[in-house]
Amino acid sequence: MKNYLIVTDTTSAMNGDQAKKYGIELVSLSVLIDHQEYKDQIDISTEELYQKLRDGCIPTTSQPNTGYLQNLMEKWKSENYEAIIVITCSSDLSGTWSGFNLVKNDLEMDNMYIYDSRQIGAPVMDMAICAKEMANNDCSVAEIFEMLERKSANVFSFLAPLDFKQLARSGRLSPLAAKMATILKVKALLYLKEDGSCVDKFAMSRTGSKVIKTMIEKFKSANVNAQDFRIYISHADNEELAIKAKNLLQDIFEGIEVFVNKLPAVLTCHGGLGCIAIHYICK
Known part of the structure; x- marks a missing residue:
């Protein structure tokens, strides 16, 4: 089993329970409602978001807060993983991919590999789960990225x-x-x-x-x-x-x-x- 950390974000449709089940690190995007920022799946649940919509609120979303990412990635760096594989939603739809790259460069995390899935929603979750399964089966980073490219094309x-x-x-x-x-x-x-x-x-x-x-x-x-x-x-x-x-x-x-x-x-x-x-x- 490879000592890899597999990471995705909440645009993947993965929730906290699923992330724990598969051993995947889940990073929250921000949900903005009436000038208040909530971390998706941490500060606001899916059901609470539904209620906000029923109440007539107009929520928006944004990429993870840079300070939040910095704290997470400093922790990951200290844990000495062989590799950290981050699978994000499409970089054209969110700044999440760019945010990860910015902090990666600041922290000089050469063992971090960030993949732009060019997707959003459940396909990103599927990719993350398969990446975790491959890491558990001793597959290399290159082999995992081959799988990600194949899925992105199909x-x-x-x-x-x-x-x-x-x-x-x-x-x-x-x-x-x-x-x-x-x-x-x-x-x-x-x-x-x-x-x-x-x-x-x-x-x-x-x-x-x-x-x-x-x-x-x-x-x-x-x-x-x-x-x-x-x-x-x-x-x-x-x-x-x-x-x-x-x-x-x-x-x-x-x-x-x-x-x-x-x-x-x-x-x-x-x-x-x-x-x-x-x-x-x-x-």
Whole structure:
């Protein structure tokens, strides 16, 4: 077993209990509400964030505080790990990757390797868990990075907001466009671009069934199957819809592993209550 520390952040959809189970260090992003800063999963729970949204608050997220990172990384440095592997969300969506690199250089931590996953949400968690398993099996840093690159090249992420209110509140959609979409009862399917640069429109329809059909067609075109892939469904206080999606996907892709968890704060703040994210990623 390699003496490696595997690190990821809370954009991965991993919670504290899961991090303890797998022996992974979980770094919190900041959630900002009414000029108050909270460490995700430490100062504010997912359920508390849901309640803030119900109360009409407009939360935002930001990369981990530099002082917080400095304290964590000084501790890691003192623990003399053979290697520290940090797996962050897409550097185009968050400054977390840059923040780690800044403190790494300040502390001269030559044994730290920081990987920009170009993803967000559950695929990042999947990468971190696999990295930990490989470290436990005596794999080298190079072998772990080969795995990370393979997964980054064989992943796709959808985000389906229940409505457009939070997208308008967060500035991702104009209030007029949100109002028109609501009046017309338009359903939207968003996706993370393959290079991890931004979330964009994948499909829009007046019916939810057509949106689902479009998503399934994408899965089939990528040859998603039970032997080579697994699926993650993350939800923002909408477990009923997530379970329905799980059952549908398992009916279509017989034998495939489908995991359901809660959406990370960074996606909940933009997608709003009720939204779900669906990801496929290679094993």
